[in-house]
Amino acid sequence: MDNDVSAGSTTTIVGRLALGVTLLAFGLGYTDLIDGVTAADAVSIAHYIGGVALFVAGLLALRDRDTAAGTAYAVLGAFWFTWAVSAGPQVSDNAAGLFLLLFALVALSLTLAGGDQLGQGTYGLFTVALVLLAVGRFADSGGLERAGGWFAVASGALAWYAATAALAHWPTALPRRAAGRGVTAAG
Numbered sequence: 001m002d003n004d005v006s007a008g009s010t011t012t013i014v015g016r017l018a019l020g021v022t023l024l025a026f027g028l029g030y031t032d033l034i035d036g037v038t039a040a041d042a043v044s045i046a047h048y049i050g051g052v053a054l055f056v057a058g059l060l061a062l063r064d065r066d067t068a069a070g071t072a073y074a075v076l077g078a079f080w081f082t083w084a085v086s087a088g089p090q091v092s093d094n095a096a097g098l099f100l101l102l103f104a105l106v107a108l109s110l111t112l113a114g115g116d117q118l119g120q121g122t123y124g125l126f127t128v129a130l131v132l133l134a135v136g137r138f139a140d141s142g143g144l145e146r147a148g149g150w151f152a153v154a155s156g157a158l159a160w161y162a163a164t165a166a167l168a169h170w171p172t173a174l175p176r177r178a179a180g181r182g183v184t185a186a187g
Contacts (some may be wrong), residue, residue: 020162021156025045045154050084
């Protein structure tokens with residue numbers, strides 16, 4: 001649909017807001033953009049908003065028979081909850097990298113599952129963020145982790161936009177070019 005403006009379901013809006021806020025806090029912690037703010041500072045947000053609220057939004061979506069949003073939010077809620085309770089020095093870099101890589105596969109599945117453009121974009125950027133963060137942990141590379149943080153910020157901003165667009169009735173799809181109306185070469 002061109003310029004689709006959809007109100008979206010309540011659980012989708014809540015889920016996208018929870019995911020957006022969590023990704024923004026998590027990603028900004030890795031970017032070093034704000035002096036003294038690290039990813040560890042996002043633990044409370046990840047635990048309660050990303051973990052609990054997103055998981056509950058997933059359960060509500062599943063109750064409403066919205067299997068795509070329900071699956072996404074429930075599994076991402078489990079991801080954030082687990083990340084929050086296991087973050088810190090008690091986990092080795094390799095274990096943390098493996099955890100991030102496994103959830104990158106989940107995010108890739110959510111990307112490939114289809115849905116609207118904003119959802120696919122959010123999950124696609126999140127996939128890239130998780131892969132960069134995982135490789136950064138394996139390789140002890142702060143630069144890769146910082147890049148992963150920026151992809152998480154972009155993913156969070158897109159999730160936030162998707163929720164806000166649904167609430168404010170802004171466009172939620174990119175316009176598509178009509179078939180046969182492309183640029184032709186004169187010659």
